[in-house]
Amino acid sequence: MVKLKFKKENEGLFIMETTLEKEVSVILDYIVQVQNGRLKVERLCYEIGELGKHGISLPPNMQGLTDEQVSELKLKDEWQEKCVPSGGTRHSKDDIGRRSGIAPLENMQKVLNDTVEEAKQKVSKKHFENNKVLTNEDVKDSLAILRGAVTIVYPMGLPPHDPIQQEFENNEDISGTQMAKEVLEGDKIALWYCGKEMTPTDKPLSHFLGKNEKTTVIIKLSKKGHGCPAREPVVSEQEQKLMMAHAYRRQEELKKLAENDDAEYLSSPWADPGALKQQLHGVSNIKWR
Known part of the structure; x- marks a missing residue:
């Protein structure tokens, strides 16, 4: 098995083990799948942390409004009565006005926070530093335990407009955000090894890496048409x-x-x-x- 260490702009992404018989196009699809899955886990971890602090997300037409503005416009969040956390609620106002401020109790918040930490560890970037492989199964496991924790705390589910629910249903809209810039698109990525672009992508890895399966190589990602990425520094x-x-x-x-x-x-x-x-x-x- 050859070990591939993927980097983007000198930042370690993750490590993969495969065989030299795999085509570059297959490797490229796998990179997109794992990295975008990891980014989804990171977004979910943040939002679930906010869910534990301030409760479910407000409808889009109520977000950012003060209590006086909500009363004046006679707006009401009908989902607050449907999506009630297990065990009871407590008041914890969201200063930026994204969430309802009706949060789960501390013991249920701990369930969410503990699961978030576990999910983060499964897809941590420290795996790259520790020379540990990250697989698509690790990403799926992280998503599964996050979904399970949310279901435990909110057995009636979340509103369809809640970012967490949208992430679970793959309906998230992150366009215009900094997070959107980190998402990979397979048709816009080029892979580079030893200063040479790995094209055509229908060739197997052995065409570029040689025949030695027991080796570790660094493969860099860049946008197509942007030329060769910067070389590795001589010293760390x-x-x-x-x-x-x-x-x-x-x-x-x-x-x-x-x-x-x-x-x-x-x-x-x-x-x-x-x-x-x-x-x-x-x-x-x-x-x-």
Whole structure:
């Protein structure tokens, strides 16, 4: 099995294990599927955290309005009576006015928060640093446990306009947001290995990587038509920090040596003309208190 380490703009994405017989087009589809699935998990983790804090999402026509404006316009959220969390509710106002402010109790909030942390760990970017493989099954498991936790806390379901429900139904609309820029599109991505673009994509990996299955390679992602991505730095960021720290310490030592007086040696024990006499008389180590 060959190990592929995918990077985008020097940022590690995830690691995949496969065979050299796989076509590049298949690998490309897998990259899009796993990375976009991970981004979905990250979006869900954020929204579920907000769900635990402030309850379900308000209808779009009520979001951002003050209580006075809602009363004046005679608006009412009919979903608040339908989507009630298990065990009861508590009031926790959402300052930005996206959610109802009727939140689940602390024990149910803990269920959501614990599940969010578990899901984050399953798709964490630290897997790349730890040389651990991330699979599409890990992404699916994360989505499954998030859905299960929401169902436990809100057995009657969530409103159709709630971002969490839209994510579960793959109806989310993130256009115009920063998150939309991170989503990968298979027809707009180019894969690069050793400064060469892996085209045509109907070729197997062995056409570009050779015949050795027991190897690890770095494959970089870039937008089509944007040319070759930047090369890997000669030293890692951690090694660079260590080198800079060493250079700084050396510089400080040289400064101290330059500031020392040429006659400083006179205060050294070996330069004392009476040192031998004191040592013979046994009074060389006398200290005054």
